[in-house]
Amino acid sequence: MGDHGHHKESFISKYVFSQDHKMISKQFLITAIFMAVIAMMMSVFFRLQLGFDGEKFPILESIFGEWAPDGILDPGFYLALVTMHGTILVFSVLTGGLSGTFANLLIPLQVGARDMASGFLNMLSYWFFLVFNIFMIVSLFVEGGPASAGWTVYPPLSALPQAIPGSGMGMTLWLVGMAMFIVSALLAGLNYIVTIINLRTKGMTMLRLPLSIWALFVTAILGVLSFPVLLAAALLLIFDRSFGTSFFLSDINIGGEALNYMGGSPILYEHLFWFLGHPEVYIILLPALGIISEVIATNARKPIFGYKMMVASILFIGFLSFIVWGHHMFITGMNPFLGSVFVATTLVVAIPSAIKVFNYLATLWKANIRFSPAMLFAIGMVSLFITGGVTGIILGDSALDINIHDTYFVVAHFHIVMGASAIFGMFAGIYHWFPKMYGRMMNNKLGYIHFWITIVCVYGVFFPMHFQGLAGMPRRYYSNSFFEQFSIFDEMNVWITVFATLSSFVQFLFIANFFYSIFRGKKATENPWESNTLEWTTPVDVGHGNWPGAIPEVHRWPYDYSKPGKEKDFVPQNVPLEEGEVDGGEH
Amino acid sequence: MGTLTYIVIVLGLLAGWKLIRVYELSEELRGSDTEEVTESDNKWNGILMLVMTLGFLAMAVYEVITYQQFLLPPASSLHGPEIDMLLFVTFVIIGIPFVACHLVLGWFAFAYFMKEGREAYYVSHNNRLEFIWTAIPTVVLFALIFYGLAVWDSVIYPTEREEETLVVEVLGKQFQWVSRYPGDDDTLGVVNYRLIEGTNTMGLDMEDPNAHDDIVILGEMHLPVNREVRLQFRSQDVIHSAYLPHFRVQMNCVPGMATSFRFTPTKTSQDMKEELGDEKFEYLILCNKICGSAHYTMKMLVVVESEEDYNKWLGEQKVFYASEESKVIPVETLAEVEETSIEEEGTSEESEEVENTKI
Ligand code: HEM
Ligand SMILES: [Cu+2]
Ligand SMILES: [Cu+2]
Numbered sequence: 001m002g003d004h005g006h007h008k009e010s011f012i013s014k015y016v017f018s019q020d021h022k023m024i025s026k027q028f029l030i031t032a033i034f035m036a037v038i039a040m041m042m043s044v045f046f047r048l049q050l051g052f053d054g055e056k057f058p059i060l061e062s063i064f065g066e067w068a069p070d071g072i073l074d075p076g077f078y079l080a081l082v083t084m085h086g087t088i089l090v091f092s093v094l095t096g097g098l099s100g101t102f103a104n105l106l107i108p109l110q111v112g113a114r115d116m117a118s119g120f121l122n123m124l125s126y127w128f129f130l131v132f133n134i135f136m137i138v139s140l141f142v143e144g145g146p147a148s149a150g151w152t153v154y155p156p157l158s159a160l161p162q163a164i165p166g167s168g169m170g171m172t173l174w175l176v177g178m179a180m181f182i183v184s185a186l187l188a189g190l191n192y193i194v195t196i197i198n199l200r201t202k203g204m205t206m207l208r209l210p211l212s213i214w215a216l217f218v219t220a221i222l223g224v225l226s227f228p229v230l231l232a233a234a235l236l237l238i239f240d241r242s243f244g245t246s247f248f249l250s251d252i253n254i255g256g257e258a259l260n261y262m263g264g265s266p267i268l269y270e271h272l273f274w275f276l277g278h279p280e281v282y283i284i285l286l287p288a289l290g291i292i293s294e295v296i297a298t299n300a301r302k303p304i305f306g307y308k309m310m311v312a313s314i315l316f317i318g319f320l321s322f323i324v325w326g327h328h329m330f331i332t333g334m335n336p337f338l339g340s341v342f343v344a345t346t347l348v349v350a351i352p353s354a355i356k357v358f359n360y361l362a363t364l365w366k367a368n369i370r371f372s373p374a375m376l377f378a379i380g381m382v383s384l385f386i387t388g389g390v391t392g393i394i395l396g397d398s399a400l401d402i403n404i405h406d407t408y409f410v411v412a413h414f415h416i417v418m419g420a421s422a423i424f425g426m427f428a429g430i431y432h433w434f435p436k437m438y439g440r441m442m443n444n445k446l447g448y449i450h451f452w453i454t455i456v457c458v459y460g461v462f463f464p465m466h467f468q469g470l471a472g473m474p475r476r477y478y479s480n481s482f483f484e485q486f487s488i489f490d491e492m493n494v495w496i497t498v499f500a501t502l503s504s505f506v507q508f509l510f511i512a513n514f515f516y517s518i519f520r521g522k523k524a525t526e527n528p529w530e531s532n533t534l535e536w537t538t539p540v541d542v543g544h545g546n547w548p549g550a551i552p553e554v555h556r557w558p559y560d561y562s563k564p565g566k567e568k569d570f571v572p573q574n575v576p577l578e579e580g581e582v583d584g585g586e587h
Numbered sequence: 588m589g590t591l592t593y594i595v596i597v598l599g600l601l602a603g604w605k606l607i608r609v610y611e612l613s614e615e616l617r618g619s620d621t622e623e624v625t626e627s628d629n630k631w632n633g634i635l636m637l638v639m640t641l642g643f644l645a646m647a648v649y650e651v652i653t654y655q656q657f658l659l660p661p662a663s664s665l666h667g668p669e670i671d672m673l674l675f676v677t678f679v680i681i682g683i684p685f686v687a688c689h690l691v692l693g694w695f696a697f698a699y700f701m702k703e704g705r706e707a708y709y710v711s712h713n714n715r716l717e718f719i720w721t722a723i724p725t726v727v728l729f730a731l732i733f734y735g736l737a738v739w740d741s742v743i744y745p746t747e748r749e750e751e752t753l754v755v756e757v758l759g760k761q762f763q764w765v766s767r768y769p770g771d772d773d774t775l776g777v778v779n780y781r782l783i784e785g786t787n788t789m790g791l792d793m794e795d796p797n798a799h800d801d802i803v804i805l806g807e808m809h810l811p812v813n814r815e816v817r818l819q820f821r822s823q824d825v826i827h828s829a830y831l832p833h834f835r836v837q838m839n840c841v842p843g844m845a846t847s848f849r850f851t852p853t854k855t856s857q858d859m860k861e862e863l864g865d866e867k868f869e870y871l872i873l874c875n876k877i878c879g880s881a882h883y884t885m886k887m888l889v890v891v892e893s894e895e896d897y898n899k900w901l902g903e904q905k906v907f908y909a910s911e912e913s914k915v916i917p918v919e920t921l922a923e924v925e926e927t928s929i930e931e932e933g934t935s936e937e938s939e940e941v942e943n944t945k946i
């Protein structure tokens with residue numbers, strides 16, 4: 001490829017139809033931030049309904065018009081908001097946004113490549129992703145409103161416009177948009193895999209890859225193997241909706257009319273959905289864990305503990321994630337024996353997860369911790385991962401799931417272990433690699449305020465929800481007023497809403513810091529965190545092609561922090577081994 | 588009004604921008620650098636980490652204690668206590684690593700914050716340690732798996748009881764529950780979703796004599812205490828989920844598919860009122876699967892009472908066929924019934940099978 005860096009590029013090819021992985025990474029990030037703000041505001045709006053049931057908020061009417069008559073959300077629209085909140089956060093922010101940003105930024109830079117294997121496919125993957133997001137936004141304005149059947153869009157609810165208004169045009173857009181998203185994910189994933197396998201620089205063996213790359217690698221494989229199944233489900237659902245087939249529908253009598261569907265099974269859809277859906281939560285989680293592995297090692301000034309076990313855990317988690325999907329379906333009438341199998345596979349996932357936590361803790365032991373905002377968010381993620389991980393052991397047990405399936409216990413569990421935790425990983429990544437992306441530093445002090453208020457709010461919002469779930473409070477309820485027994489939670493619901501609102505306002509502090517620093521932040525130095533990985537060997541204003549000269553050669557693993565007998569407390573990967581020096585943490 | 592909101596938001600963002608600028612200038616004047624991680628940043632964040640950890644654990648303990656009273660009362664079914672016990676044991680087992688890991692995390696973050704003269708200890712792995720912390724979770728989790736599966740097994744396949752199992756059908760539809768009792772012949776008559784019309788909420792097929800004495804009730808169900816019941820679930824439109832939290836029972840209602848759950852209520856509604864000191868207490872079926880706009884309103888009253896009271900109540904219920912309403916049903920559905928009769932056989936076979944697998 002040679003020296004690409006100093007070509008004169010037009011505005012369009014540089015910022016819009018860019019094929020430079022670093023620019024594509026920024027495009028993913030900005031898009032994800034934009035979508036995250038929308039989804040977050042939605043959560044504030046529906047939390048207002050849950051916290052202050054029956055109260056009028058004129059602002060809701062001015063924003064949503066007929067969907068919030070007199071300032072009270074319409075029940076159907078409440079479900080639409082919940083559905084879009086979930087869809088946008090899961091797919092736009094934490095799948096496309098998280099992987100798109102960091103796989104694009106880190107893979108070529110950390111393996112020592114000039115760009116992705118195919119810059120063109122990479123560009124296409126962003127544009128398909130953008131189309132998906134546009135579909136989601138457009139669907140907010142169509143007749144009947146956006147998809148409202150929950151982010152899992154189970155048929156028949158999602159198949160029949162008679163069942164809920166959102167299953168009309170909104171649902172069509174959701175499904176077609178999802179097809180676009182899957183195309184994006186597949187193009188991106190293939191590219192990531194090929195790049196990691198083929199374009200590593202000299203000396204970058206697989207076991208010298210930073211854990212971030214291992215995580216992104218396994219994530220890409222999961223995506224490539226599981227997204228096609230969701231595509232199949234979406235297409236079959238489109239057929240059922242529009243062309244009268246009966247893949248998922250049977251024996252339905254709705255709105256006083258018996259429909260002609262026969263022989264289909266909604267449970268089949270659930271199987272197809274969760275065959276993606278479960279790997280999906282690892283597609284979200286693994287990149288975040290990869291990010292914090294780098295951030296923790298760099299800022300603890302210490303090698304990540306048990307590197308090989310970490311790699312093995314990632315691989316094992318990736319493998320297991322394909323054989324646990326049934327834990328979402330224990331009470332669907334699925335054969336109970338099959339349920340037993342899924343119990344066993346599910347609980348086994350806790351083993352590699354526990355190993356990862358222990359290794360992070362051991363990494364912090366006798367460290368020399370520099371609390372950059374990235375490090376705070378990384379430690380915060382470990383904290384959330386512990387809290388949310390342990391409750392998975394309860395939900396994975398079919399006998400216990402009977403009583404807490406689809407209650408607020410589940411909402412608490414997945415928000416902590418996957419939602420907030422991956423968002424924290426994403427924040428850690430943004431604060432850490434901001435200097436690489438924009439050549440400037442973010443404001444640390446604002447980062448500290450951002451972190452401390454956010455973590456308190458996250459626990460304030462989601463921890464109490466465990467108790468609501470254990471008391472039998474179902475999720476996806478517009479109001480609890482129909483069930484006298486839940487009035488005991490009225491006060492708790494107010495507090496949850498207060499914390500949720502506060503936490504979303506604090507995110508604007510981050511956003512202000514982010515955009516302000518892009519233009520006005522202090523100029524960064526080449527390796528501000530004194531890190532070992534290759535991306536920090538590129539110049540600050542790095543052009544297309546990454547290294548102005550030759551690509552650096554790699555001589556050691558990425559975790560030589562505080563190695564005895566060295567002058568500095570870090571030794572970048574491109575520094576040759578001294579005579580007699582052993583690589584890979586032996587000394 | 589709409590535009591006004593947007594203007595306010597934009598102005599707010601601009602104000603935020605300016606505030607940061609002012610803040611930065613003032614920091615610059617004070618000579619501190621907001622982009623550097625300073626010695627005092629490390630110290631304060633380390634301390635805060637410990638404070639947060641302890642605060643969080645204290646809050647967790649506080650909430651466990653104060654919200655205890657909000658949780659479900661002890662189970663009202665025969666299999667329930669087993670689930671409650673499993674839940675308790677699991678909570679203890681996960682509680683230990685939960686507390687321990689948080690303490691360690693908070694402590695390390697505090698004890699090892701960066702300061703002048705501190706050096707990190709270069710250690711990359713330790714096979715013995717790693718073996719231990721792989722082996723322990725493995726053993727504990729396998730024990731939990733076996734315990735959990737044993738409970739699952741005894742919940743799904745309860746030991747046979749002497750007296751006959753009562754069969755009640757529950758139909759979910761937007762946004763109501765309907766129950767059906769087999770009547771004197773102890774056999775539920777054939778139903779067909781195409782026959783659901785007007786007052787024939789269950790789609791009873793009157794060609795079938797077994798259906799003639801079936802009793803159909805909207806929004807209410809009575810069960811005799813200490814007698815095993817098998818609830819058979821159906822849905823007429825979308826997926827619903829019949830959730831009876833007090834009995835530790837839940838099962839999805841899926842259109843086109845028969846599901847069921849077998850259990851034995853052990854406390855009457857009256858018992859529960861006394862136990863909880865709440866005259867208004869009632870057992871309910873909630874809908875626990877998103878099923879449409881009014882999902883949150885879908886409930887059914889469940890009354891558990893003595894065998895006598897139950898029989899008395901049942902005797903007072905009108906048989907659907909004999910009731911005024913059934914006359915509304917047009918008889919010309921015969922043709923339709925014949926057309927779909929093959930399918931009905933399929934359905935009844937399916938329910939046979941369900942009887943064998945008990946779920
Ligand atoms: C400000 C922070 C957040 C708040 C206050 C919040 C709150 C909520 C609430 C109250 C629900 C509805 C629960 C129900 O009725 O089932 C919900 C649903 C959901 N949230 Fe969040 N959430 C937040 C952030 C996130 C994040 C970061 C994620 C990323 C994974 C996420 C993913 C979801 C999903 C997947 C659903 C389920 C949607 C559905 O039921 O279809 N949320 N959220
Ligand atoms: Cu799962
Ligand atoms: Cu429902």
